[in-house]
Amino acid sequence: MNGEHIEPAFMEEALKLAREAAAEGEVPVGAVVVYEDRIIGRGRNFTDGSGDPTAHAEFLAMKDALGKVPGVFRLTGCDLYVTLEPCAMCAGAIVHMRVGRVIIGAPDPKTGACGSVMNVAEHPALNHHPQIVRDVLPEECGGVLRSFFRRMRERGRRR
Amino acid sequence: MNGEHIEPAFMEEALKLAREAAAEGEVPVGAVVVYEDRIIGRGRNFTDGSGDPTAHAEFLAMKDALGKVPGVFRLTGCDLYVTLEPCAMCAGAIVHMRVGRVIIGAPDPKTGACGSVMNVAEHPALNHHPQIVRDVLPEECGGVLRSFFRRMRERGRRR
Numbered sequence: 004m005n006g007e008h009i010e011p012a013f014m015e016e017a018l019k020l021a022r023e024a025a026a027e028g029e030v031p032v033g034a035v036v037v038y039e040d041r042i043i044g045r046g047r048n049f050t051d052g053s054g055d056p057t058a059h060a061e062f063l064a065m066k067d068a069l070g071k072v073p074g075v076f077r078l079t080g081c082d083l084y085v086t087l088e089p090c091a092m093c094a095g096a097i098v099h100m101r102v103g104r105v106i107i108g109a110p111d112p113k114t115g116a117c118g119s120v121m122n123v124a125e126h127p128a129l130n131h132h133p134q135i136v137r138d139v140l141p142e143e144c145g146g147v148l149r150s151f152f153r154r155m156r157e158r159g160r161r162r
Numbered sequence: 163m164n165g166e167h168i169e170p171a172f173m174e175e176a177l178k179l180a181r182e183a184a185a186e187g188e189v190p191v192g193a194v195v196v197y198e199d200r201i202i203g204r205g206r207n208f209t210d211g212s213g214d215p216t217a218h219a220e221f222l223a224m225k226d227a228l229g230k231v232p233g234v235f236r237l238t239g240c241d242l243y244v245t246l247e248p249c250a251m252c253a254g255a256i257v258h259m260r261v262g263r264v265i266i267g268a269p270d271p272k273t274g275a276c277g278s279v280m281n282v283a284e285h286p287a288l289n290h291h292p293q294i295v296r297d298v299l300p301e302e303c304g305g306v307l308r309s310f311f312r313r314m315r316e317r318g319r320r321r
Contacts, residue, residue: 092254
């Protein structure tokens with residue numbers, strides 16, 4: 004675990020990845036995995052480019068981080084910073100990966116599974132419960148999504 | 163979609179994959195994806211061997227099937243046969259993949275997310291709802307898991 008400290012610089016790094024996704028026409032979500040104050044995994048939404056609807060930012064960041072925590076099989080003791088609240092698939096993966104803390108930028112009122120429409124991450128039946136920290140740079144994280152969808156709508160209207 | 167027909171032979175194929183997993187010391191779960199009466203994706207639990215806790219049978223089967231349904235990006239119109247009720251991660255992936263039907267062998271009273279401890283697959287907030295068919299060869303599907311864990315316990319006692 005990385006103590007109680009929340010480092011906005013890591014969310015800024017996740018935001019940078021989200022903006023890279025937007026530049027490639029992907030829904031802008033970014034994520035980093037942090038272990039002992041160091042980024043060990045990065046991911047940005049890549050569903051369109053890969054043709055894989057499961058290629059979510061936090062899922063890819065966790066896969067990227069696997070094997071990089073000394074002496075453990077999973078992501079025990081890691082923080083996951085993600086610009087948008089994880090969906091059920093990603094929240095389930097977070098539990099399997101044994102992530103210590105999930106630090107979330109913007110809430111997802113449509114499919115968020117860390118409290119918004121479901122709560123997979125903190126479900127009492129599951130055998131691991133990451134700590135959930137909400138609303139870290141929520142305006143910036145939600146803002147990149149809002150501008151992306153606004154641009155998409157404008158582009159649609161011009162067609 | 164493959165109509166209303168449930169084909170036990172496809173669950174037998176998933177069971178075969180589960181037994182292959184057991185033979186390699188993996189928790190025995192198997193899955194196949196079927197499109198127009200043909201298997202287009204196969205997977206068996208591979209979490210230990212791959213060092214990836216997300217390498218669940220049905221997740222791997224869906225990834226294997228991606229790109230094999232003519233004219234669609236996802237798994238629209240496909241059936242997923244899986245020997246054990248999917249967890250939250252896999253149920254979320256099933257929704258993202260737009261699987262038409264999920265045919266389940268044994269229920270998972272500990273982490274099942276298609277009705278047992280959660281219901282991600284049929285959650286009203288989500289924009290796709292696969293049809294869920296339960297209890298297809300449940301004794302056989304649950305049996306391979308029970309024998310696997312019994313053997314593990316006996317091995318543990320002999321140490």
